Amino acid sequence: MELFLYNSLTRKKEVFKPSRPPETGLYTCGPTVYNYAHIGNLRTYIFEDILKRVLTYNGYKVKHVMNITDVGHLTGDRDMGEDKLEKGAQREGKSAWDIAGYYTQAFKKDINRLNILEPSIWCKATDTIGEQIELIQTLESKGYTYTINDGVYFDTSRFENYAKLSHQDLEALQEGARVEKNLSKRNPADFALWKFSPSGVQRQMEWQSPWGVGFPGWHIECSAMSMMYLNDMLDIHCGGTDHIDVHHTNEIAQSEAATGKPFFSFWMHGAFLIITGGKKMAKSEGNFLTLESAFLNKGIDPLAYRYATFQTHYRKPMEYSGKVATAAQNGLFHLRNQVRTLMDAGEPAAIDSKFQKRFHETINNDLNMPRAMAVVQDLLKSNLNAGAKLATVFEFDRILGLDLSELAKKQDLPEDIQKLVQARKDARKAKNWALSDELRDKILALGYQVQDTAQGMKVIKP
């Protein structure tokens, strides 16, 4: 079955084919670890997780590389301003290295809670400084660079197809630029490959280079690391939609200038999450919701957020509010209860091939998760027997990643709950309804839910 993916490069849905099937190289731009990830960031990682699972489902062997940006990402515009890591270090009174380590761990915890599969390779910008320097040297030897007072820059006018991803008119861009100009740059779009440490300032993160002590520009790390780990498997490169115009455009320019070969055949970008009636969520706006603040602290299962993102196609901005979180929580619980009910009625049997095909076609159509979720509901409401439904929904969960098959595992109830349950059974036998209801409330208060089904009393942790 053909897999259609939307390619930002051509602005079209195209049939995906890796260059060395079944091997497939996937590079996803990772976090800059100077703060917690907000749920908007996480939306993109969930989209990339679905992509990876769909690739795998289609039989591809995915080598997935994700970088950790732990140096060089500046707060200001166009290569001005402070380094985010150094700034975070000042803010929290820790070293830049500690900051990076702390927020890297926090990030990994978040993606685990969202059932996002870990990449095959994690790579840190600071671990590949040597490779980045080599790449800059290559660019230098080919005449793409120039050095000014604060760093080594890439001359975008020397690279012919600079705007092939952004499709922007550079002339028009020049006119409208409202930026704090770096007047020494030859062209407004030129970007730093290597930044010099400011004189008289001891940076926490700095390295020797042929051009002087300093640190790499933000874009060079992704070029260096993707080439280093993926070699000739430059198949898909992902990130947020905001990366199209600057970050990815610059990556392509410097990479193709260095190698003379195309840099990644597919570029895929996830749309933003926006606060309903408000603005995009951004760390720099200080309005960000984290998995912890918006879900865990409110007693909402983090997987409800994963479920919530399935309601909106990844290329469309997602409207978010507290209502969305509640709706997703209810929807996820309902789905789990549907599966639990099926498990009471039978064992997983053979997968229904018709539904499997429908689901497969849907996800292969540029990861249409909203429709895929509709297929799930159609399956559950169909007149197939419980065994077929169970097997098929578990099959779908390979993509969904909602831990539906985990529900089959026996969960041992804590002793105090077991006692209350037994007491309630006795009370019901004695038709002591008042006591029975009281015990039911007690059990609920302890985080468990009593369901009186035809098969008897059932207690679940919702």
Added chain:
RNA sequence: GGCGGCAUAGCCAAGUGGUAAGGCAGAGGUCUGCAAAACCUCCAUUCCCCAGUUCGAAUCUGGGUGCCGCCUCCA
């Protein structure tokens, strides 16, 4: 100022020429001692507005209006 995107029920939304998916919320019902859970039924003659193309448009074209993003760190 330039470039791009979006506007579908109370909320989140799919659908891009053939007569409106799905989820949440809501209403009614089955079950139940009651409730919850589950299940069944109902819930947009209509897709921001105006004009046009077409046998036929939410889907195409033109013009409005509103919102969002990028051009500056950002997923």
